[in-house]
Every structure is written in C-alpha cells, then in structure tokens.
Amino acid sequence: MKKYFILFTLIVSFTTAAIFFVIISKNKNSAKTEIKLSTNPSNKEEFCCVENLQAAGYSDNSIYQLKSIWRDENNTEVSLNKFYGKKVILSMIYTNCTIACPVIVNEMQRLEALIPGNAVNNYNFVVVSIDPKRDTPSRMKKFAEDRNLNLKRWTLLTGSVYNIAELAQAIGFRYKENQSGLFKHSNLITFINTKGEITDKIEGLNPKNEEFLTLLNK
C-alpha cells in the first residue's frame, strides 16, 4: 500500500514536470521564431521589390531585375534600371589593370564612334569596376577623364563585392583576383537592349568594325 503511494506521488510529480517542460519548450520555440522575424525586416523590403520590378514590366531575363545599388563616378547612388529605355553597352574592368582593360574601354569608344549621328544618344556606355578595394568613385572619374569619356553617355560604376558578383553571374563575366591584387577576367563587351535583356556579347579583344556594325544594326 505504502509502496503504491510513493510510486503514485513520484509519477504525479514526473508528469507535472513533463507538462511544464513541454510548455516551456513550446514558448521558447515561438520566442525564437519571433526573434528571427524581427531581425529580418530589411530583407522583407528588399524582396518586396523584386515583385515590384516584375510589376513594372521587366521581363524574366532583364538585368533590371537585379536590385543592387551602385555609385557612379560622381559618388551618386544609382540602380541599374536607371539605364532602362536606352540601349546599353557594358563592360567590367578594373582601373589598376594595365593590359586588357584599357583595350576594352578603347573598343567601347571605337564602337561609340561607329554609331552614326544622333543615334549615339540612344546608348548608355557603362563600365563597372570589379575592384571595390581600389576603385573609388573619384578614381573612376579620373579614369574617365584620362580617356576623354563623354560622361553624358558614359557611366562608371563601383559597388560591393556582392553586387559585382551578382551582375557578373547575370551577364556571364568571370574573374578572379590573385594574391598580388591583379585580376584574371573575361574580356567581354555586353550588348543590352532597352528593356535590360542581353542581346549579344563580344568576347576577346580587337573585334573587327564589321562585327561591331552588325551587332549595332540588330
């Protein structure tokens, strides 16, 4: 009789403890999710905008679906969809580069010169730096001035490591920084239509004028 009584009390206390434990652990769970939600409001805003962009009519393949924020050569914040409505000729370079990058920019200038008359005003020439450590907006501006780039049509962008990677992946540009701060990279000029869709790419250096012209006339 006494034995049962002791067992009984033991079991009752066990169950009470168990109930408490369950209640506490459940409360903990909801607290955790609350914290998680409250630490992510900024992300919510960010992802909201992807839908807004879709609503704005950018197609599934438009690079204007990227919501990254950049700085131009005047240190003004710009997003890529600033270029919406004009054709874009874009390259990714770094100003410390001595071999291929000046050639790529020269080629873009050669292209610019090939576009007849006022038609050139329908184009934006965009140069994006892949070297955020060294390429500040002021350095990009100096780069533009040294090469006489017409800043009415040309924009030179600097951005975060993340945004650079995202844009590079979107246009199929590959790069790799080595330990001495030099980059291996694709030599790529990307042609983008008024809606932000990639229409053509030129890879490699020194394409012929005729090649340029066929792309421009597309």
Next chain:
Amino acid sequence: MIVIKNIFKLCLAVFIIMNSELLQAANSTKPEISKMIFVTGGYYKPLFKEENESGKKFVKPFYIDACSVTNSQYLEFVKENPAWRRSNVIHLFSDRNYLRKWKSDLELGSSVSANKPVTNISWFAANAYCKWAGKRLPTVDEWEYAFNKKYKNFNENSCTALYEWTFNFNETDFQAGSYCGGAGSSSNDPENYNAFIRFAFRNSLKANYSLDDLGFRCAESAPGKAFSENYSVNIKTSR
C-alpha cells in the same frame, strides 16, 4: 487497493503519452537554428597554384554551417519571401528545375524529407537565403579549407549535399582548356581526385542552374577577427 492500482495504471499511461510528446517537441525544434562550426584561420593549399605564387593561401577565421541547408529551413525562407517561391522565381535567377522535387510552392510532399539538404537551388537563390539568414555563401577557399579539416558532420552524407554552391564557384582557372590535358601539371595534389572533380564541376556551372545534387550551406565572417574587412562591410552596405 484496486482503485489505487487503476490510478497507477492511468498515471503510467499519461506519463508515456507525455514522454512521446516530449520527444516530438524535441524533434520539432531541430531545424530552427542551424549549428555553425568555428573554423580557425590558417594556411591552405588550393588545388590549383597561382602563377608566381607559393601555392599557399591564408584563410581568415570564419563560421560555417555544420550541415547543408535543409528543405524545411529553405521552406521557411520561401514562406517569408514570395519572390523565391517556385512559381514566382524568374529565369534570370533560376532555370526551370528550381525546387523541382517539392510538391508545390509551400509543400515538400512525401518524396522530400524535411531534414535532408535542399537541392535544385540556383546560386542566386542560395545567396538570397544566406542573406536572409544574416549570413553569406562561403568562398571556394573557405569551403575547401573547412572540408580538409574533416569536421564531423561536414563530410557526412546524411547532412551534406553531394555538391554545394560557393560564392565564387566559377572563378577558378576559367581560361579555356584548363581542365584538358595539362591540368594535372598545375595541380598541387594530382592524387586529390575528389577535389579535382569538385573544381571541374563548379567550373561547369552557371549561376542560374538548379541541379538535383547541388545544395549549399552558409558561412559568416568571425566578428572582430578581420576576415576581409572589405568583404563583410560590402555585404552589409549592399542590403
């Protein structure tokens, strides 16, 4: 006496039920927050040597998820971010295989287990998830360095996807033909076949591919330990 015996039986039954509920409660908390491994910094020998370089690279300390991101973790992300649901995701960010095995936008279905690594995820999607979780994708160097340390779990099939995304997955030796013929000559360790396969596989990927065996895990720079100042700062400002 009989009454007490019956009460005893009843209590026992209640106790067993409570116990099973306790177990369930313990299980349901599992995917909440993933465990991360702290990886101390150190020298690492990449598979491919850079020209004019010693062949060793310093990797700064960082944290890396112990397991690949699971289906149920990814489901939470998708619930909160409608743009990343299967029916909403745009082609720039993923091909049509995105979350292919899930039953619907917000249902895993019976063939997908909640605690297994999520696959059919593009690089853009993996990035977005890590950002949402307050983390980032590991770099190739970080991933390989951590893998070489042979942490428990990391190298286990049960919690690791067969292949995983890294932040800079296609930056290694992308020059044409680097994997044909002469590739072995620039490799530090020609016998490291698995690593070679991983590098070759990464090199063949495009950022919007969503493949069957390709998952991911996230990393975080170790605070105050100067991972790469620019890197972490830039990620924050890009939000």
